Amino acid sequence: MKKVLSLIVALCLMLGCTVSALAIDVDLPIFEEKETFTWMIAKESLSQNTWPEKECVQFTEEKTNIHLECIEIASSGWDEKVNLAFTSGDLPDCFVGGVDVAINYESLAAIEGIIDECAPNILRTFEDLPELRGALTLPDGHIYSLPTGDADVKNMINGELWINTTWLEKVGKEMPTTVDEFVDVLRAFRDEDPNGNGQKDEIPLLASGASSAAYIRQMMGFFGTLDNSNHIRVEDGKVIFTPAEDGYFQALQWLHLLYSEGLLNQDYYTEDNTQFLAKGQNEVCTAGVLLEWYIDNIMYGPYVSQYAPIEPFEGSLWNKSRLPQGSLNGFVISSSCRDVAAMVRYYDYVNSDLDILNLWNYGPEGVIWRYLDDGRWEVFTDNVPEGSSSSQVRRTLGVGPTCPMYAYSRWRGPQAEKYADRITAKVAANELYLKHTPVENMPAGYGDIEETAERNLLLIDIDQYLDPFFADAVVNGITEEAWQQHLKVLDTLSIDEYIGYWQTFYDQHT
Amino acid sequence: MQKNAVIKKTYFDTGFDIVTTILLVLALLIVLYPMYFVVIASVSDATSIAAGKVILLPKNVSLTSYRRIFQDARIWTGYKNSAIYTLSSSLIGVTLTTMAGYAFSRDDLVGRKGLLTIYVFTMYFGGGLVPTYLVVKQVGLMGSPLAVILMGSVSVYNIIIAKSFFTTTIPKELYEAASIDGCGNGRFFAVIVVPLSKAIIAVLALYYAVGQWNGYFNALIYLNKEALYPLQLILREILLGTTGTISAEITDVDAIQEMQRIAATIKFGVIIVASVPMLVMYPFVQKYFVKGVMIGSVKG
Structure with a gap:
């Protein structure tokens, strides 16, 4: 009897555990009450506004209850500011825009455990791109950074x-x-x-x-x-x-x-x-x-x-470009952050589906990107005002590639996206060149x-x-x-x- | 004058004059041409400049450059911020510098030598960036415009210039005479010294104003919001945005070229826009300038 009872208790406990673990996985908001975190961000000079003004930031805040206090650094002064933050120990919760992980890893949070526990979308990325996990792992066995940027086949070949x-x-x-x-x-x-x-x-x-x-x-x-x-x-x-x-x-x-x-x-x-x-x-x-x-x-x-x-x-x-593409050190969390898991989950949420991913990458749907009838999406330029450019609008309505998102083959590339004519031509040319790239290529990583x-x-x-x-x-x-x-x-x-x-x-x- | 008119110029003198004039005109051209080039380049289109077709006259005149600059809201905010920082910083700077300079010019200041040594020490040895950063952070000036205004507002070098000026132009007897009439140090400084020191005040104001107007480094380090950036930092960002670390990782070729195209178009217009306020200021202080600087430098 006792045995049965303890077994039931144990089962309940386990069940309780799994239920709460599941709850971490999918439930939004991340916090019941609004919580503020400080992010240091490399601002691109083509952007015409600030992060708090962007729809993607507001939308994600609404969903997660994470309010971002943004320290936006002009990209030309990024190095100085980041080095100063690390030497003085005055660290924000996250850096978005490229940090030298190999030098600063002692001040950064190791996140591989959290990823395995509560970041299903990051894990899906790891499954889709098997080389990514190894590339992100430092020789000490820890992961300190998450990738950002566009990993697009069009950039496989440079000139x-x-x-x-x-x-x-x-x-x-x-x-x-x-x-x-x-x-x-x-x-x-x-x-x-x-x-x-x-x-x-x-x-x-x-x-x-x-x-x-x-x-x-x-x-x-x-x-x-x-x-x-x-x-x-x-x-x-x-x-x-x-x-x-x-x-x-x-x-x-x-x-x-x-x-x-x-x-x-x-x-x-x-x-x-x-x-x-x-x-x-x-x-x-x-x-x-x-x-x-x-x-x-x-x-x-x-x-x-x-x-x-x-x-x-x-x-x-x-x-050809080293794989995996994109910026491997684009998103890092400092060890002084009071809730590292929340930051990882924020990133995880932004990478959960194309709607929100492109909201960050290109801004709201229908302005410079839209869905097509066949389920793919495309970038279009009809709404780009005179005297501006697609690159500028992208970085003003959305953030562009320097943000907590990693757009890889699941979201980008011919099967997911209808390329503009010039990109189609570029990708076709890449085909010719890829035939001549060496079979063995130096991978990217730490x-x-x-x-x-x-x-x-x-x-x-x-x-x-x-x-x-x-x-x-x-x-x-x-x-x-x-x-x-x-x-x-x-x-x-x-x-x-x-x-x-x-x-x-x-x-x-x- | 009369005598000079009588003495006839020798051929050597005439030759000397001609050669000197030619050399001076050449020197003038060398100095003037780059400025002239900036002006004509700012109204020419970027492609002609790059192709080397703009030499003496503007080519394919267009005001695209200026239109672009004036459309950019960031430049206007930058202008406003720079104006505020420059005015407040030079006001504080001139006030503190003349006061400190006056104090140091007085023999009866207790511990003058020692104090001065401490001041001068800071000219040669500084704590460096990180300690300064920590101090700014701990006194709560991080991210505040006050950090930029205060950090550039007193320079020991200028205090020494002011001190030398007061030592040489304000005789001790003046203070003695005034004090017999019951005038104290404060009143003597405000009523007698300041009106007599317009030259040095103009020079100091110009030094501080130009330094603050052209400076971007303190703003880069201590400010966190673009809305507070001074003009120079905004311009730096527009022109150098392509060379930052992140862009090395950006594979977005189109974006990089877009930034380069913008930079090429507005480069020269931006130089003009950023220098006009200082150019306007120079003629007004110029008459004091030579006088003030000479006095400061001789007895440094």
Whole structure:
């Protein structure tokens, strides 16, 4: 009898537990009475109002009973403010906008337990993107941050080559399929006056050091190597330092050929972004091949339709973005926050369905985004007032990508969203390029804190040497001796150590 | 004058004059052209500027830049805030600085040397950003406009300039004479010293006003609301918004380009809008300026 009784009691207790646990899961509001939390927020300069004025913030407050006291920091002063907050110990409850987790993790709250317990939507994200959980976990086994931003397939590839097909017809050439044919086409663009104005104003290959999507180092892949901000690639599980590869030498020689023959934009190293953009705004089209994110990022309206993407040549490589995309350290909760779980649940609620997610990302439905009959949604621009822009309206009615939401393939991408024509074209071009991206790619995530710091220090040294070396090779050419000399210099820059750190990181995350 | 007219200029003198004039005109052009360029660039369109077509005359004249600036409500709030901060800060600054400067100029101030040493010490050694931040926070000025107004309102350097001015222009005998008639220090300062010190007051006011008008750092650190930001911080945000940390992580290429386009359009207009108040102020204080600064500097 006693046994039965205690069993019943135990059962009741367990039931009670599960019921209350369920209650934490789904019940809103989070608090019965209004509670105030302080958030430090990186404000984007395109936004025309403040957080408390935004419908998404008011709506979420109504639902959760969490009132946000917002400290909005101009994004240009974000670093100073965040560092000051951590050094002085005067911490808000949350930071939205990117915090160096590896350095500051001791002042941040570990949230993996809370996520497992009461954040079903974050768990769903982890299920949808299996690599995300590992990427967010620090080597000490804890999770200190939640991701923010748009993880959109359109951003898988940065710059791509777009060729003017009208010009191509005019000079009577085919779409290039090898590096030699490519150079041949560029020469024809230079010499045969394809824009027909009788002047030699054509820029056969328009790339620029002023915009990261237009960096020529993206084309190093034509020679079987890659160059990116970390100067690494992965093959057969081994991390390779690309500036020491033979392909890198060939690529440099080739880029010098383009530069010295006047095929590459001659202002590549000297112009700033406005000067670069001005090159596409001429009445007469002057660019043969563009290296940019999309054509209209540089090219004047009427000419956009003349361009088509060039598929990377057989056997070449191309960079793709590290996964998972988005800002992994976008949302962090400080350890002094009096109710960490409430903050996690707030984030969880914002990511619960598309209505509220897009309310944060794009503002109220029907202004610049709407549902379609087939269940997908789209961004449209009919309501954008004259003199403003879609980007501005998005960040004023909603918040934009820097807010407690992570828009990944469940909400974004072709199956969920009808892209505007230009994005459809960009995604189609991405398909061509993705065929040539390496199978193994360095994942994004947090590595060992000390090793990461050490690695970043080494990278500064490497960049300080490599940037001028690269520029000199492109402009003045590079000889066999200079290349041997370069390899010797690399020996002194602790490359082995640098690659060793990346190797450990890669092994941890795959 | 009469004598000079009699002496005939030698060829060397004429040559010297010509060369000097040419050199000075060149120097003037070098200084003037950038300002002129800003003016013509502010009414030209951004594409022509970037393409290097704007050199001597504006190209594709348009007022888009100014229209954009004046449409932006943040700039007006910034203007208002800057005006408030500048006026209050220079008022407080001038009052405190002249008072401190006067006190230090008097021999009979007890412990003058020691006090002055402490003041000067702060010119060379400061607590640094974090301790200052903590002090501001603990006295409850965090997020308040008073933090910005007070932090920029007294500078030891200016106190020393004021002190030297008083030491050299207000003779001890003046105070002796006044005190025989029963005048105390307070009255002497208010009725006699201040009216005699217009030059230094104008200079101090200008120093404080320009410093506060151009400053953004204190506002960046101690203010938390955009509604309180001074003009310079707003402009900084509009022009540099693309280079912050977060934007490095934003993959929204369109937004970045949009910001760059805006920055390129309004860049030069913004320089004009932000400098006009100071340019207007200069002619009024200029006549005092040379005098006041010279006195301050010689006997520093």
